[in-house]
Amino acid sequence: MTPGGMDGTALAGLREGLAGEVIVPGDPAYDEARTIFNAMIDRRPAMIVQCESQDDVSRAVAFGRDRGLRIAVRGGGHSVAGMSLCDDGLVIDLRRMRAVTVDPGARVARVGGGAVMRDLDRATEPYELATTGGRVSTTGVGGFVLGGGTGWLDRAFGLACDHLLSVDLVTAQGEALHTSEDEHPELFWALHGGGGNFGVATSFALRLHPLPVVTAMLLMWRPGAGRHVACAYRDFLESAPDEIGGGLLYLTAPPEDFVPADMVNKLACAVIVTFTGREQQARSIAAPLLHLGHDAEMITELPYADLQCMLDDPPGYRNYWSAEYLDAFPDPAVNLFCARATDMVIPSPSQHVLFPQGGAVARGPADYPVPWRRAPWIVHPFGLWEDPADDDRARRWARATREDVRPWSSGAVYLNFIGAEGEDRVIAGFGPENCQRLTEVKARYDPDNVFRLNHNIKPRPAGQKAAAGMAGR
Structure with a gap:
């Protein structure tokens, strides 16, 4: 028998019909193919199907479903x-299906x-x-968009899912569907935040959107200025x-020419400002921040694609992230946020982040299952570290950060910003008012919950109320 209890004849038949490749344990490419962004994850699939076409995906889904295999879907692996x-x-590994045409x-981009x-x-x-993309260049477009999608451009243009014109999808039955506002409209609605459930x-x-250039500013202070900077940043964004x-964050100061030597590899408070236009106008608008007396600066005009690569998180680190979406960020919350920064696992790429929303995010369609879009602030502890001995410390830091600001929480959360945090958080990510509708869509397109390795929505027949326990088995 082959790995996973599959007979060799069936596996040979799958391989013969694919344009792509099937990788199993023992193959030279197996360990590379199962490596993902978070080094804490060490899982051993029975097979990895590297698909090159929609037909390959249909074949792989049918093969796994008919044999009762757990099915995971890999895009960017983030x-x-x-x-x-x-x-x-x-x-189902989609990395060979990465063509983009404009x-x-x-x-329109396809x-x-x-x-x-x-x-x-x-x-x-x-x-x-x-269009609105993730804040690093290695994020998978698929998982990002299907989860809602927030990035540097969202205040100007809206969430990534707001830009969806159509999605081609292979269902749990192996059927290829084209979805849009006119074709399978209820499924298309669910894909605006419902993730990989369908x-x-x-x-x-x-x-x-037209975007010839962006201006990026990275301003840094020694951590003692953090509270003053955070209050000024909050007040600036409320009328920007x-x-x-952009965002406000604590991070380990990098060894760059613009960073004073005594700050390198030490905790620093930083402000990132992005502007969809020229530097001169950006400087004028951001004058309240530029006059705070920063210790280091990097200010430049550049193409958006270059901005996307500037803060790429290095692979190979252990990761734990979480988030709390806030209705307000008053002075007591500022104090707690700044104090918690000293608990970060440093020196490392970890970041203690405050992101703003508002603008086109808040004005976007209220109907989509992304209830977090109305919150003006996001606290996002983003832990990356190398030593397994720091695992518990990093998790405690992220959870304590959330607990600090919970009195101001909206209750909703962007699920792409968190890991497995329980069923209540899944419901908060979609919104309780959307759950009934989502479970009915799930029941129609994936009644057996084949696609359950995600922030899961369990299928539920029409007319039966969704409740706690919605998240999958």
């Missing part, structure tokens, strides 16, 4: 909980299901077009134009 891998099951006249942000951003760059997304059409994005 799920902090490792949802793109499984033990003893089948991984229609500059229509301002994106393969395995593309990462770098693929999308570099394809749109020659046309001076862009099938394998093999391609997307996304609306683009939508074209301004």
Whole structure:
């Protein structure tokens, strides 16, 4: 018998019909193929199917479903909980399906299901077009968009899912569907935040915006200035134009020429300002921050695709992230946030982040299952470290950060920012008012919950109320 209890004849038949490749334990490429972004995740699938076409995906889904295998779907591999891998099951690996084509006249990008942000951003760059992407270039487009999608451009343009024009999807039955506002509209609605619960997304059409250049500012202070800077940043963002994005964070100061030597590899408070326009105007708008007396600065105009690569998180680190979405960020919350920064696992790439929302995010469609879009602030402890001995400390820091600011929490959460935190958090991510509708869509397109290795929605027949316990088995 082959791994996972499959007979060799069946496996040979799958291989023969694929344009792509099947990798099993013992193959030279196996360990590389099962490596994902979070080094804490060490899972051993029975097989990894590296698909090259929608037909390959359909074959892989049918093969796994008919044999009762657990099925995981891998795009960018950035799920902090490792949802793109499984033990003893089948991984549908989309990384060979990463082509991006751009229609500059229509301002539309067609994106393969395995593309990462770098693929999308570099394809749109020659046309001076862009859409809201993740804040690092290695994030998978598929999981990002299907989860809602927040990034540097969201205050100006809205969430990534707001730009969805269509999705091509393979269902749990192996059926290929084209979804849009006119085709399978209820399923298309569910794909605006419902994640990978409804099938394998093999391609997307996304609306683009003109964006010739962005201005990026990175301002840094020694940590003693953090509270003053955080209050000033909060007050600035509350009246800033939508074209301004960015965030406030504590991080380990990098060994760059613009950083004073005595700050390198030590905790620093930083402000990132992004602006969808020229540097001169950005400086004028951001004057309240530029006058705070920062200790280091980097200010430049650059293409958006280059901005996306500037803060890429290095692979190979252990990861634990979480988030709390806030209705307000008053002085007591500022104090707690700044005090908690000293608990970070440093020196490391860990970041203690405050992101703003508002603008086009808050004005976006209220109907989509992304209830967190109305919160003006996000606290996002983002832990990366190397030593397994720091695992418990990093988790405690992230959970304590959330607990600190919980009195101001909206209750909702962006599920792409968290790992496996229980059923209540899954319901908070979709919104209790959306859960009934989502479970009915799930029941129609995946009644057996084949796609359950995610922030899961259990299928539920129409008319039966969704309740706690919605999240999957």
